[in-house]
Amino acid sequence: MNGVSHGTLLEGFRGLTNATVALHERGMPRSPHARKPKTGGLRRMIALVTAAAVMSASLPVAAQDQGKSSKSRLVPVRDAEIEELLRDYTAPIFKAAGVRAGATEIVLIRDFSFNAFVANGQRIFVNVGALLQSETPNQLIGVLAHETGHIAGGHLASTRQRMAEAQTRAIIAMLLGMAAVAGAGAAGAGNVGAGATGAMLAPQAVAKRDMLSYVRALEQAADQAAVSYLAKSGQSAKGMIDTFRRFADQSMFSARYSDPYAQSHPMPRDRIANLEALAKKSPSYNKADPDILRYRHAMAQAKTIGFLKDAGSIARAYPSRDTSMPARYARAISAYRFGPVDPAIQQIDQLIRQEPGNPYFWELKGQAYLEGGRPREAVAPLQKAVALAPERPAALIRIMLAQALVATGSYKGAIAEINRAMAYERDVPAAYRVLAMAYGRTGDNARADVASAQATFREGDIRLAKQLAARAKTRLPTGSPSWLQADDIVSYKPPQMD
Template structure:
């Protein structure tokens, strides 16, 4: 899908496309939802989380569509920039970064921040973690007024907040490194990626002479820390262990998608320069062709990939996207259904996509099916705010305005826009019989105190 999305319960002003991020006047976090990449990062994280004694079900992974190398934890969420995956040539490099972040998570290193995030519940605060220091400073000083955090945030000096509040302490860095090494050992994975990622970042940072890299700024890595990592990593019996080829392929397919979405065919070529005939490079090229607005050429390219590897769910998903763009919604729904069937992670995003395509097709007789499909997707993934919009459209087409308004209210609620959620819930409620299940659902949204969420 690679659809912009929201981190449930966090968003107010959110999800500007990356191309416009620099001109953003408000702090924003471009969260993306994509079944393929989410599934991959989950597969990277889950063994590490278990090794850390954490329950994977209780930790949420949030993808941030930003090409800068960054990852961080906040509360029970792991945020990872797509740029971190793109820059990692092997799964093991991303896995190393995740292991380190999970080390911070397990160590409770940001407990003091968590309180503030829980209290403020706004994306502005989370954006502060990414370097919009003023928002962070405002929250920290207790002003907490989101409305007051107006324009110009992104450009104001964020260093104070980063150094003071958001940077981990050096002892915490060492602890996170040690924890990461333990998790990697327990899961029989190489610590080489961890070492390569951090050493690489440090080198780049020293060469450029300025501490411009947010990841480096928030994760202080003095030379002695790299030294420790180097020594400790090489003691691992798995140091020279390579990623399984199937995982490397999935990793490269994800990188191809990220490259295509963030820089088109040019970025795909820069990523896979040496081998443009590889499956990932051609996948990226097919997506870039689709995004450039050439559905016929894109379809031919993705069909060739499907012929070669019919069991790859993401090829069918991209085929669905292309067909949607070409106005062939019924075929798109079938392609998404195929992808959903093949998807080992059973992502709710794909399930919902089937229904979304049917809604776009607009045939009244398909709406019941569309509603059922979207509901199925939402059961798996209640945070999919785009799906609620389509659900509301589907109800609208069947003439059930109350249900359409209730679905809109749910979508706003999941997106963190509680005020609009209550407005639509109140409207919907007037159309239901008092104490009917839908009436009560609307009542819940109307009466729930936002702080509880």
């Protein structure tokens, strides 16, 4: 990933994936922004690297396409356009499940395997590989419905409780077994060593099988819930079944020789058969995805490839003979990333002429200028993008606009944009970095320290954050909003691990 110009922590969404998307003009759905049948949407991606420990995944994992997966370190990928698409995918599912949309966060992860999982209570993590390998919106929607089933069922909390109970039972059984072995030894019984080994291992094996059986039951419950949510929202469960069937085909050989009880999910054949029988009862089973969702899905795939793949991979996925909008979108992104600014702007302007109402094309134009070292020219297209985008996705664009405004000396304007962005994006370190820079340039060093403390705190450098916040407190009126923000950081104590 490249850093955006002018020293901020905003990072461009760079390099990615494993599904080659060759979409052609014929049969492509029509964009809502188009004058003619095409669209594009480019939104800048801000990547935030965050170390996080996650629970287990609830879907099988496909092979990595580019080297190793970051299992111990999740790398979230931020993008206004794609996040808005995922919110649109999940909105009817959440409503059917009775899950409050505002309380559930969808996090896109830079991992090229097909996976999605629930962690940290109300967060659904979705690998970019799931987006890229889903041939239709319905396939990804089905996966999201399954994960929603875990959230609505409270499966994460119940699994923790079950694990604690299983561990307690295993320890008690092991202690009782060891006591029996000790008694046998005192009585002079032979082969005490083998008995001791069995006394230790048997309870652990029982506990493991108990947990795996419990997890299989949760997976089946999530499957059934997903089918119910899809039916209630008038959508088909066929995409989810197609996805599971694909993974079942991939794992058939190894599964044939494995212990059925060692499987953490229901047997693929049984799982798919049960799902299909249930899903076919819905009148929406054969319902196709709306054209606009198919179009936006294809554009999101093209955007991801355009930003995360190298130039050669992009050219192979979207050769020049492919004149579809997704292909043109990916090539325009590639042109700005790997070539001079002006030729890239020409391609982006062609997209804008095709869809003047698409905010993400305007955003791409602004990003190309900004990262090309021409922030003054970036301001107008970014302002246009903010004006056209819905308020929620516009928040991320405002952060980039604020960066351009700082670079051109419009510090008060930058502060205003960041403050508006904060209504939705309070945990983006890059936003606080831009805010700190704007305050610093205006001579408000106390608020600059507070903003820097907020940024470093969210990046995990608690010690430095406390130092900056403490310094800020000495320069601010006691009890003022900024003083209170600094005091919160100074007073912060990490949660104690049980």
